[in-house]
Amino acid sequence: MSNRRILSLWFPRLGAERLIRAEPHLAGRPVVSVQEDGPARRLAALSAEATQAGLYRGQPLRDAHAMCAALVARAADPRQEAAFLGALHRWAGKFSPWVSAQPPDALVIDLTGCAHLFGGEAALCAQVTQDCADLGLTVQAGIADTLGAAWALARFTAQAAEGAGGRSGDAIDQEARATRARAGKRRHWERGGAAPTGPQGPLPEGAIAAPGKTWGALSPLPVAALRLEPTVVEQLTRLGLRRVGDLLGQPRAGLARRFGRGLVDRLDQALGAAPEPVSPAAPPERFAIRISFPDPIGLEEDVAEAVSRLLERLCARLRARGRGARALRLEAHRADHAMQWETVLTAVASDDPHRLMPLVRLKIPALEAGPGFDMLRLEAVRHEALHARTVAGHLEAAEQGRQKLGGDAGLDDLIGRLGARLGMEAITRRHPGSSHLPEKGAQVLAAAWAGPARDWPVPAAPRPLTLWPPEPVTAPDSPDPPERFRWRGRDWERSGAEGPERIAPEWWLDEPAWRSGARDYWRLETTRGDRLWLFYAHGAALSPGWFCHGAFA
Numbered sequence: 001m002s003n004r005r006i007l008s009l010w011f012p013r014l015g016a017e018r019l020i021r022a023e024p025h026l027a028g029r030p031v032v033s034v035q036e037d038g039p040a041r042r043l044a045a046l047s048a049e050a051t052q053a054g055l056y057r058g059q060p061l062r063d064a065h066a067m068c069a070a071l072v073a074r075a076a077d078p079r080q081e082a083a084f085l086g087a088l089h090r091w092a093g094k095f096s097p098w099v100s101a102q103p104p105d106a107l108v109i110d111l112t113g114c115a116h117l118f119g120g121e122a123a124l125c126a127q128v129t130q131d132c133a134d135l136g137l138t139v140q141a142g143i144a145d146t147l148g149a150a151w152a153l154a155r156f157t158a159q160a161a162e163g164a165g166g167r168s169g170d171a172i173d174q175e176a177r178a179t180r181a182r183a184g185k186r187r188h189w190e191r192g193g194a195a196p197t198g199p200q201g202p203l204p205e206g207a208i209a210a211p212g213k214t215w216g217a218l219s220p221l222p223v224a225a226l227r228l229e230p231t232v233v234e235q236l237t238r239l240g241l242r243r244v245g246d247l248l249g250q251p252r253a254g255l256a257r258r259f260g261r262g263l264v265d266r267l268d269q270a271l272g273a274a275p276e277p278v279s280p281a282a283p284p285e286r287f288a289i290r291i292s293f294p295d296p297i298g299l300e301e302d303v304a305e306a307v308s309r310l311l312e313r314l315c316a317r318l319r320a321r322g323r324g325a326r327a328l329r330l331e332a333h334r335a336d337h338a339m340q341w342e343t344v345l346t347a348v349a350s351d352d353p354h355r356l357m358p359l360v361r362l363k364i365p366a367l368e369a370g371p372g373f374d375m376l377r378l379e380a381v382r383h384e385a386l387h388a389r390t391v392a393g394h395l396e397a398a399e400q401g402r403q404k405l406g407g408d409a410g411l412d413d414l415i416g417r418l419g420a421r422l423g424m425e426a427i428t429r430r431h432p433g434s435s436h437l438p439e440k441g442a443q444v445l446a447a448a449w450a451g452p453a454r455d456w457p458v459p460a461a462p463r464p465l466t467l468w469p470p471e472p473v474t475a476p477d478s479p480d481p482p483e484r485f486r487w488r489g490r491d492w493e494r495s496g497a498e499g500p501e502r503i504a505p506e507w508w509l510d511e512p513a514w515r516s517g518a519r520d521y522w523r524l525e526t527t528r529g530d531r532l533w534l535f536y537a538h539g540a541a542l543s544p545g546w547f548c549h550g551a552f553a
Contacts, residue, residue, distance in 0.1 A: 003112065003211070004112050004145055004146070005110075005111045005115060005121070005145065006108060006110055006111065006143065006144060006145070006146060006147050006149075006278065007095070007096075007108070007109040007110075007111050007121075007128075007141060007142070007143050007150060008107075008109075008143075008150035008154040009092070009107040009108075009109070009139055009140075009141050009154065010105065010139065010141075010155055011085075011088070011106065011138065011139055012105065013045055013046060013048065013137070013138045014045060014084065014085070014104070014137070015033035015044055015045030015076055015081055015104075016031045016045040016046055016047040016050065017045075017047065017136055017137050017138065018080065018081060018084045019033060019074050020047060020136060021135075021136055026072055028049065029049060029072050030047060030050035030052075030053050030070060030072065031046075031047040031049070031071075031073075031074070032044070032045065032046050032050050032055065032061075032071065032072070033045045033073075033074055033075070033076040034073050034074065034075055034076060035075075035076040040060055040061075041060070041061040041062075042059060042060055043058065043059045043061065043064055045057070045105075050064075050071065053067065053068040054067055054068075055067060055068060055071075061073060078104070081104060081105075082103060082104070085104065085105070085107075086101070088107060088137075089101050091131070092107050095111065095114060095124060095127075096109045096110055096111055097280070098110035098112075098278055098280050099280050100278045100279055100280050100281065101281060106151075106154075108147055109278075111124070111143065121143050122208065125141050125143065125208065128141055129141070140154045140155065140207075141154055141207060142157060142207050142208070142209075143208045143209065144208075144209040144214055144217060145209065145212070145272055146214060146270055146271070146272045146276060148226065148266065148270035148276060149209060149217060149218055149271075149272075152218060152221050152225030152226065152227075152270065153207050153209060153221075154207070156221045156224070156225045214270070214271055214272060215248065215271060218245075218270055219244055219245030219248065220243060220244075221243065221244050222242060222244070223236050223237070223242060223244060223246075223247065225270075226244060226247075226263070226267060227266055228262070228263060228266060229262070232259050232262070232263060236259070244267075247267060248267075252264055285323070285383075286379070287314060287317050287325070287379065287380040287383060288314075288377060288378065288380070289313045289314045289317070289377070289378050289379075290310070290375060290377035290378070291309065291310055291375065291376050292374065292375045293306075293373070293374055295374075296334075296335045296371060296372025297369075297372055298371075298372040300364055300365065303364050303367065303369075303373065304361055304364055306376050307330065307357070307376065308353070308357055310376060310378040311353045311360065311378060312353045314353075314379075314380060315352065315353045315356070318351040318380060318383065319351045322385055322386055323351065323380075323384065323385060323386065324350050324383060324384055324385075325346065325349065325351065325356065325382070326346055326348075326349045326380075326382040326383055326384055327343060327344065327346070327380070327381050327382035328343070328344040328356065328378060328380055329341055329342075329344075329378070329379045329380075329381045330342045330343075330344065330360060330363060330364075330376070330378055331377040332367050332373045332375075332376055333373060333374060333375040333376070334370050334371060334372065334373055335370075335371040335372050335373070335374050336371050338370065340367050342364075342366055343363075343381075344359050344362075344363055344420060345419055345420070346359060346416050346419075347412045347413075347415035347416040347419060347424075347427075348448075349383065349384040349385075351386060355416075358417060359416050359417065362417070362420045362421065363420065415447050415448060419448055424446060425446055427446065427447040427448065428444050428445065428446060428447055429444075429445060430442045430443070430445075431443050431444075431445050432456050435506065436503065436506075437503065437505075437506065437514070438467060439467060439469075439513075441457075441459075441463070460501060461499075461501045461521070461523075462523070462552070464533045464549070464550030464551055464552045465552055465553045467549060467550040468549070470535070470547035470548070470549050471487065471488070471547060472545065472547055473485050473487045473534060473545075473546040473547055473548050474486040474487070475545075475546040477544065477545065478536075479520055479536045479538070481494060481497040481522045481524060482546065485534075485546065487548050492526045492527075492528070492532075493526060493527045494525070494526060494527075495526060495527045496525040497522050497525070498522065499520065499521055499522035499523055500520035500521060500536075501520070501521045502519070502520050502521075503519050503521060504519075505517070505518065515540060515541035516537035516538075516539055516540060516542040516543070516544065517537060517538045517539050517540030517541075517542075518538050518540075519535040519536065520538070521533060521534070521535040521549070522535065522536075523552065530551065531551060531552035531553075532550075532551055532552075533548065533549050533551065533552065534547065534548050534549070535549055
């Protein structure tokens, strides 16, 4: 048996308690998070009050409302819950540097060589429990020599303690359907209810398995503690193998032949016969540089010079990692302990300080120096990978430089400077749309997040310079272009016509403006010199007629 010690932390109410932290007025009320399950909506996480009201995970929402009129339900947000678990991951780093997340609601910590720093494993678990109570979180912990054993102790020790009076203590995913008819006098979790997760308190007896005692700690636990598939658990229960101890004395070849290799592998992992390492997540790459001053500075030129030095060092680090900054954060710490910050967005990812400095300099006048700045910090809060560049000779490099100066580099710098003043969302560009309809032939995108449009499709006929929603035209109900018509309260006379160009609606979409059916577009030139784009709608769900859709230059 190895000398490893693993701590498993399970947060059974993570989703609901995150909602309570975000909305403190919900404290003390039955709160649940709801997730979509096909056409049904089911409870995903429950607060302690909701569990006390008789609700359980997986219950349909309408049944929960019928049982608890005061129920507060919120939609589950997996991204927010993952971010919250990531924050707990950073918090758990105080106990050991070897921490791994087990989404959606658990953490695993390798405590090898760390527990004595907190007064022992029991004292460390007490500290974990107290910290979680301060955060308003419910936690169940288990410590053992292996990851599988710690996982089982964290989730099933409380059940084993509650069911120690001679009953089986099986949870819903462990008990066979055939045995439920004879379980009338069992407690709710023995009849098939959720595992009890009562108020926060000290760890139940047996949650910490002594070194080398994994076998004895796992024996009284139900077979679901081995992280088996529900179908395997049900088959084992039907055969009377309800506890892990019932499996330890069985021939391994027979277990593998009947239930698959997965059962034997999980058993070996829990007992330490098969390796199961704790793999911590790699820390995110952070690019930040700071500079401190012996005396506070307040002049704009001094701040700009300091930022220029910071930017050169930051870009050197970005260049070494093959990254380019997309968003920079400049923090200015004043001598009176106040802090100001400005965010700079760029049109394209860059590691060139000469291109980034003009953008940062535009934000410096917005800083209020007050008694002066004693520290500046510059961080690339968003960065992207830069494509590798091919090294070229002098002739090719000169040609590429000339093309770059006359190409997109100047436009990117212009977009960056305008975005620093107006906001990146205010700078837009048009891109071709995936539709043959005139009004959907182009789409407007943010210039900073979309590259230049290339390979615009060439329509079968010229398109007008200006488009507007189709406006009705008073003219004879005939598909031939009218000699005279009335539009916008004025009489018009035709001097020339080109067309027609038939455009059919997209049959797979229901466009309200195209319910009039196929259109025949004409380019009409009037006696006043106007060139209009008129079409005749042949009529489908709406009546036919003439409309004006745009004007040419």
